[in-house]
Amino acid sequence: xxxxxxxxxxxxxxxxxxxxxxxxxxxxxxxxxxxxxxxxxxxxxxxxxxxxxxxxxxxxxxxxxxxxxxxxxxxxxxxxxxxxxxxxxxxxxxxxxxxxxxxxxxxxxxxxxxxxxxxxxxxxxxxxxxxxxxxxxxxxxxxxxxxxxxxxxxxxxxxxxxxxxxxxxxxxxxxxxxxxxxxxxxxxxxxxxxxxxxxxxxxxxxxxxxxxxxxxxxxxxxxxxxxxxxxxxxxxxxxxxxxxxxxxxxxxxxxxxxxxxxxxxxxxxxxxxxxxxxxxxxxxxxxxxxxxxxxxxxxxxxxxxxxxxxxxxxxxxxxxxxxxxxxxxxxxxxxxxxxxxxxxxxxxxxxxxxxxxxxxxxxxxxxxxxxxxxxxxxxxxxxxxxxxxxxxxxxxxxxxxxxxxxxxxxxxxxxxxxxxxxxxxxxxxxxxxxxxxxxxxxx
Amino acid sequence: xxxxxxxxxxxxxxxxxxxxxxxxxxxxxxxxxxxxxxxxxxxxxxxxxxxxxxxxxxxxxxxxxxxxxxxxxxxxxxxxxxxxxxxxxxxxxxxxxxxxxxxxxxxxxxxxxxxxxxxxxxxxxxxxxxxxxxxxxxxxxxxxxxxxxxxxxxxxxxxxxxxxxxxxxxxxxxxxxxxxxxxxxxxxxxxxxxxxxxxxxxxxxxxxxxxxxxxxxxxxxxxxxxxxxxxxxxxxxxxxxxxxxxxxxxxxxxxxxxxxxxxxxxxxxxxxxxxxxxxxxxxxxxxxxxxxxxxxxxxxxxxxxxxxxxxxxxxxxxxxxxxxxxxxxxxxxxxxxxxxxxxxxxxxxxxxxxxxxxxxxxxxxxxxxxxxxxxxxxxxxxxxxxxxxxxxxxxxxxxxxxxxxxxxxxxxxxxxxxxxxxxxxxxxxxxxxxxxxxxxxxx
Numbered sequence: 001x002x003x004x005x006x007x008x009x010x011x012x013x014x015x016x017x018x019x020x021x022x023x024x025x026x027x028x029x030x031x032x033x034x035x036x037x038x039x040x041x042x043x044x045x046x047x048x049x050x051x052x053x054x055x056x057x058x059x060x061x062x063x064x065x066x067x068x069x070x071x072x073x074x075x076x077x078x079x080x081x082x083x084x085x086x087x088x089x090x091x092x093x094x095x096x097x098x099x100x101x102x103x104x105x106x107x108x109x110x111x112x113x114x115x116x117x118x119x120x121x122x123x124x125x126x127x128x129x130x131x132x133x134x135x136x137x138x139x140x141x142x143x144x145x146x147x148x149x150x151x152x153x154x155x156x157x158x159x160x161x162x163x164x165x166x167x168x169x170x171x172x173x174x175x176x177x178x179x180x181x182x183x184x185x186x187x188x189x190x191x192x193x194x195x196x197x198x199x200x201x202x203x204x205x206x207x208x209x210x211x212x213x214x215x216x217x218x219x220x221x222x223x224x225x226x227x228x229x230x231x232x233x234x235x236x237x238x239x240x241x242x243x244x245x246x247x248x249x250x251x252x253x254x255x256x257x258x259x260x261x262x263x264x265x266x267x268x269x270x271x272x273x274x275x276x277x278x279x280x281x282x283x284x285x286x287x288x289x290x291x292x293x294x295x296x297x298x299x300x301x302x303x304x305x306x307x308x309x310x311x312x313x314x315x316x317x318x319x320x321x322x323x324x325x326x327x328x329x330x331x332x333x334x335x336x337x338x339x340x341x342x343x344x345x346x347x348x349x350x351x352x353x354x355x356x357x358x359x360x361x362x363x364x365x366x367x368x369x370x371x372x373x374x375x376x377x378x379x380x381x382x383x384x385x386x387x388x389x390x391x392x393x394x395x396x397x398x399x400x401x402x403x404x405x406x407x408x409x410x411x412x413x414x415x416x417x418x419x420x421x422x423x424x425x426x427x428x429x430x431x432x433x434x435x436x437x438x439x440x441x442x443x
Numbered sequence: 444x445x446x447x448x449x450x451x452x453x454x455x456x457x458x459x460x461x462x463x464x465x466x467x468x469x470x471x472x473x474x475x476x477x478x479x480x481x482x483x484x485x486x487x488x489x490x491x492x493x494x495x496x497x498x499x500x501x502x503x504x505x506x507x508x509x510x511x512x513x514x515x516x517x518x519x520x521x522x523x524x525x526x527x528x529x530x531x532x533x534x535x536x537x538x539x540x541x542x543x544x545x546x547x548x549x550x551x552x553x554x555x556x557x558x559x560x561x562x563x564x565x566x567x568x569x570x571x572x573x574x575x576x577x578x579x580x581x582x583x584x585x586x587x588x589x590x591x592x593x594x595x596x597x598x599x600x601x602x603x604x605x606x607x608x609x610x611x612x613x614x615x616x617x618x619x620x621x622x623x624x625x626x627x628x629x630x631x632x633x634x635x636x637x638x639x640x641x642x643x644x645x646x647x648x649x650x651x652x653x654x655x656x657x658x659x660x661x662x663x664x665x666x667x668x669x670x671x672x673x674x675x676x677x678x679x680x681x682x683x684x685x686x687x688x689x690x691x692x693x694x695x696x697x698x699x700x701x702x703x704x705x706x707x708x709x710x711x712x713x714x715x716x717x718x719x720x721x722x723x724x725x726x727x728x729x730x731x732x733x734x735x736x737x738x739x740x741x742x743x744x745x746x747x748x749x750x751x752x753x754x755x756x757x758x759x760x761x762x763x764x765x766x767x768x769x770x771x772x773x774x775x776x777x778x779x780x781x782x783x784x785x786x787x788x789x790x791x792x793x794x795x796x797x798x799x800x801x802x803x804x805x806x807x808x809x810x811x812x813x814x815x816x817x818x819x820x821x822x823x824x825x826x827x828x829x830x831x832x833x834x835x836x837x838x839x840x841x842x843x844x845x846x847x848x849x850x851x852x853x854x855x856x857x858x859x860x861x862x863x864x865x866x867x868x869x870x871x872x873x874x875x876x877x878x879x880x881x882x883x884x885x886x
Contacts, residue, residue, distance in 0.1 A: 150789065150824065150826055151785070151786075151789075152760075152784075152786075152789035152790055152791050153792055155791070156763055182786075183786060184785035184787075184789055185762055189762075262785075262786065262813075262814050263816055264814050264815070264816040264817045265812050265814045265817025265818060265819065265820075266818070267816075267817070313764075313765070313768065314759060314761050315758070315759070316758070316783065316843070318631065318756075318757050318844065318847055319597060319598040319599070319628055319632075320598040320599055320753060320851070321756075322756070325756065325771065325772070328771045329768070340759065341595075342594070342595050342705075343594075343625075343627035343705065344627075346593065346595035346627050347595055348595050348596045349596055369708050370705075371705050371706055371708045371713065372706050372707070372815065373706055373707040373710075374708025374710070375708060375709070376708065377708075377709075381593065383593055383595065401761070404761055408763070435507075
């Protein structure tokens with residue numbers, strides 16, 4: 001692949017940049033609509049339409065300037081070309097811990113298809129080590145490709161396979177596991193593996209990238225390096241997601257696999273904890289623990305519980321929600337439904353008879369909130385109590401994705417509704433945070 | 444109603460407080476599990492289970508301490524009792540602007556039912572003025588009860604009625620409109636009124652409360668005062684939501700009705716802007732404009748366009764999503780579907796044939812992201828382009844609730860799918876933000 005010095009730019013904007021002799025990384029002075037901007041030329045990214053010129057200003061912010069014929073571009077300096085910026089590493093040690101990297105696909109393992117301009121998913125584990133050769137200094141790394149799929153196509157069968165592969169690697173002596181995974185459904189998968197692989201002796205870390213791996217600004221090298229170091233050395237033994245904590249290239253936060261949501265389509269720090277603190281932070285080659293509740297690394301026997309049911313669904317309630325569209329799932333023999341209700345857990349009265357029917361049909365109904373943060377409480381308003389009276393179960397501070405994945409898992413473990421209810425209400429792997437430390441939003 | 448000096452406390456915790464001679468507002472020193480906490484006793488709130496004692500510490504944070512028999516409570520001071528804290532007001536003026544308050548129900552108009560301990564919805568407009576008599580100094584206020592329902596029961600018929608009532612009030616000379624509304628579905632209703640009442644001459648502000656109105660910490664007086672002042676004096680003419688901006692009692696932010704989401708179940712500053720800046724802030728009796736794009740207050744003729752369709756739905760995609768459950772809506776004659784997809788707008792491949800069938804049936808399919816912030820882009824990944832090829836329409840930076848409400852409105856305006864597509868893609872009332880000023884998350 002030949003290097004493109006104006007990655008992502010096309011058409012007349014590209015020509016204007018070529019005329020100015022500009023390359024990615026150069027310092028530019030751009031005048032448009034009588035305003036002047038100075039900064040370094042950035043590769044074009046998806047967030048903007050392709051007639052936008054992107055520069056990183058001294059403030060550290062990127063700004064997108066819409067191209068028109070009045071735009072003037074002057075090259076005022078040649079900056080060092082952007083490159084992978086890696087956190088400083090400790091000295092290589094002898095007898096390094098073993099870390100297994102299991103690849104499932106996603107942006108961390110994808111490349112731009114220069115024919116269509118889109119991104120396609122394709123990479124070998126050799127490529128992965130080729131991109132970040134320093135990995136071998138941090139841990140005794142092995143890398144396998146388990147799947148090569150976009151994350152939106154990942155479901156319960158992949159979860160079962162992922163849990164099984166990680167289980168085998170741990171039994172074979174791995175001191176930590178890395179899953180590379182597309183970010184779009186990463187928090188569903190991290191929740192699934194949290195339930196499917198219990199009593200962990202070591203960390204299982206999901207790593208991904210919000211940028212294509214061929215781009216200078218790609219965050220995958222940093223995330224992978226930090227992830228491998230943390231998998232090898234961290235004092236916790238839980239499933240978590242580890243991506244950039246903020247706009248800095250230097251700090252990565254590890255968020256509990258059941259308490260995390262992708263909150264932004266495209267920033268590198270898209271993942272935010274939901275009703276929990278991060279477990280840990282990796283920065284400057286050190287791991288800092290941030291949460292007083294965590295499972296310590298230990299010499300335990302992992303349990304593989306990788307059965308899920310296909311008879312669960314997640315619905316988002318909204319005004320004028322048609323009760324018949326909930327009834328559909330009852331008619332089709334579904335065994336469990338998670339309702340993303342409003343606020344503290346309310347739905348309109350027209351839905352109550354369907355909740356009642358679900359109880360008669362022995363179908364589990366769990367209530368979560370469509371508010372990202374906070375805790376459902378069906379005891380505050382009379383309408384909440386009407387739901388409880390009809391058998392609906394409040395999911396406390398669990399958010400929709402985790403409740404849905406947990407329900408699929410519970411229904412995979414037992415046929416008995418009472419047992420499902422009991423499991424759903426039990427805090428198995430930290431999916432419930434019993435304490436809301438402050439009334440304020442946590443993020 | 445007799446005043447309860449220990450609002451919300453029950454059982455043995457209440458007895459312990461009584462033994463200490465403590466009342467709400469008193470300064471306490473509490474020792475539990477060998478730790479000591481000092482702060483003012485707060486009324487108990489829904490966020491905590493009822494064996495928690497809540498104190499506000501000097502830091503301003505509330506902390507909930509789980510009661511057990513080892514807990515020691517000492518009263519160390521009597522603080523002034525909490526009361527409604529109101530922003531400072533300008534001097535009363537002559538020829539005050541006219542503001543119409545239209546009540547629809549919700550917590551701002553509810554009281555605790557002391558029999559069940561729950562909150563019931565009931566209040567007259569006289570009660571509203573009774574609670575906040577200062578309203579009459581800020582504007583020439585009239586108040587009507589239009590509906591008295593919990594917000595989860597509000598739907599398109601209420602939206603039609605609300606738009607009509609506000610239209611009549613504006614035509615009769617109102618300089619600003621206030622809707623009091625439960626917060627749970629407030630952002631759906633604010634979007635609906637944005638589309639149903641266009642070419643506004645003045646502000647239309649949704650006001651609510653995250654606390655019951657009988658509680659000393661209630662935020663409804665502040666929100667109502669700020670709302671009425673802003674409705675009367677603000678230089679903008681848009682539909683917006685105005686609640687607390689942060690933990691301070693003094694500042695209220697006004698968020699565009701189509702670009703706002705309730706992000707927390709219970710904090711007072713639960714509402715956050717989605718891909719937009721707040722329009723304005725009210726603080727210390729002044730209005731500060733915060734957004735360069737807004738519709739100015741003007742002498743325009745409002746348009747009432749209050750027809751909505753019942754043949755639209757909103758679904759949240761998730762791993763293992765059953766294609767047949769999307770097909771259900773096609774079989775039932777629905778005319779439009781908003782899919783909350785993952786990340787930049789991806790769904791699994793099994794859903795593609797249903798999107799194809801929707802096109803054949805002339806059913807609109809719009810794609811939004813289940814990430815709260817950011818912008819969908821179906822051109823980045825090949826799977827996105829597969830959706831576009833099958834007729835799916837990316838909703839850019841619009842979030843699910845607004846896209847759903849707008850679709851119901853568009854389908855109420857026209858029978859023609861091409862016209863619906865065109866309307867859905869047109870920025871009518873600021874629901875699209877054409878510029879994403881920074882790559883960072885905005886909140």
